[in-house]
Amino acid sequence: MFRDRALVAEGSRIRRMAPLAAPVVWGLVAVAWKLGCPLARQPGVPMRVASSLLFFTVGTGLVLGARRGLKRELTRVRAVADATQQVLLRPPPARLDGLSVAAGQLSASRGAVVGGDLYEAAATPYGVRIVIGDVRGHGLAALGAVVAVLGSFREAAHDEPELAGVLRRLDRALGRHLCERAREEHPARSGRAPEHPAAEEFVTLLLLEIRADGLVYVLDCGHPGPYRLGHRVEAVPVGEPLPPLGAFPLPAELVPYRATRLRPGETLVLHTDGAEEARDHRGRFFALEAALAGAAGEAPAALVRRVHTALLRHTGGRLADDVALLVVRNDRVRVPAQPAEPGLRRTRPEPSPH
Template identity: 80%
Template sequence: MIRTSRGDRVRTKAVSAGRRGLGGRFRRSVPLALPVGWGAVAVAWKFGCPLARQPGLPVRIATSIVFLTVGTGLVLGVRRQLRRELARVRAVAEATQQVLLRPPPARLDGLALAAGQLSATRGASVGGDLYEAVATPYGVRIVVGDVRGHGLAALGAVVAVLGSFREAAHDEAELGGVLRRLERALQRHLRERARDEHPALGKGDPEHPVAEEFVTLLLLEVRADGRLAVLDCGHPAPYLLGPRVERLPVGEPLPPLGVLPLPAVLVPHTAARLLPGETLVLHTDGAEEARDRRGRFFGFEAALARSAGRPPEGVVRQTHEALLRHTGGRLDDDVALLVVRNDRVRVPAQPAEPGLRRPRPAPSTHC
């Protein structure tokens, strides 16, 4: 048996990687080889062939055809290469965006879920909106938020908030503890951005003042009995689709994260329930503030009423289609929807089994 040292293995891997890199560069240069070869032949023919230097219209036409063919081939080769590179970049971007804003599971602890987002940035499937739903020992916990602004510039805050929520939702027994973890994660992100954009030795104001960045957020917990616990940080209240469409009460709203510190005591609002068969629609403000070319607002509540009775994925799809028709496909802000339907079955009280005696009442002690 021949044993190889670690250094040999490292050098072997380096050589293999170098060969793969050379092979990749060679494959990328193949589409350009043909037009470059044509160009070399055309230049050699123009300056080395005596016939090409002779005057006359036929020679000029032939020379023009040769150079036009070469130029067309070169443009097509470059275009094909750019399209391949763009396809690879889009595939990587879509995979990254799916990991960042992953779709929720279709069913989660007896709840049916569906979500979707429309980005105002062309070519991006995520922007400044965020959502997530996880099953925990304390109930199904859901977050929906909206970072100030939209598009790819807001992804840093989205990553900070979602990453913190995915851990805190399982670790914190109280919903208020989850919200404080999100606040601390956003503060760390803003401090890091401040150091990057406006270092101590730099001069002038940062291009995007961090002091103006904040996140509106709705934190919700669906407990086993359908009772809802809600903490609202300046976010639009969700809609409840039951016998009619109505706003869900969320209690006194808190300031958005990043604007003011949270109060010392956080008490979730627990006066509402999600009964079996009812649907809850959480959204960002882009759904209610979307306008058409005449400046008319989108009838979000009416669109939800038309989709009542549909499954969650049907509510998301029909609402998005109505929104795109109203705006002509031109959105000024990102739009995120997360729809939750309670599919838990309410079990009625069971009668006592036959043969089991009911306990006798205690005898009276009165004379």
């Protein structure tokens, strides 16, 4: 097995060096010609010009070969990053139990497609469950916590009948990740101070459950509350906030807060704090609530794109923190009550007027 890995690594190294083979050969020929050919050592302007052109051609070939190799390597790295994003922070299904869903993220790290924000939605026997969160910091250093929380949610959302049980599973998964990080960062093992210590890492998180009747229950761990888009834009209350995961232990009793009812045609917009804390060059915050005005009934995917465009325009493309949005629209049809068919006997007697 180890021999196979060595052969694969050697083959990859040879493929990376292939674009430089021809320029290197020409360079060796040019050096041999310059040192071994008596004609090349003759004085005179024509011979100097010929030598200069020869070495200039060889140098240009080396630069172009190196550029081609780097470009191919960058293409492969981007392909791996895109595949990682699809697995780690995959787009939610467009439809979940009668709800239209869309999500998107803007990373503050240049060249990164995955940052420190996380989101996921799943249709379960207990309702549509949604998580959105923000790991302290952003970029590649936060990926470990994102993996731990999302991996736990994708199992717990279907296994746990109570929303409180889901949150406790997420807390335990993050705790295990932080313990492993702390062991790896110990001075006896790492030999240097970590840039982002595990002891300072925590996750703000919002956990929701949208039931069949549209009732929305919430557990909030220090995360911004969502907005509901109906006749107007209004902030949804999320109850007394719990501590962020990883910062302090969860309380012994967890009672989900009945936040609102999402009626047919209404939209719920979940976001991370990077959206409302984004500033322009004058230091003014992005007005997310104003950006959502008039968007009632808009398709979730179009709404995500519109808010992202407004954010980039407001900040001039320079984000200080990652921004994640998840939009849910209730497309369930309200079925009116049907009158009883004639000839059917009532199963219960009429109550007495007295």
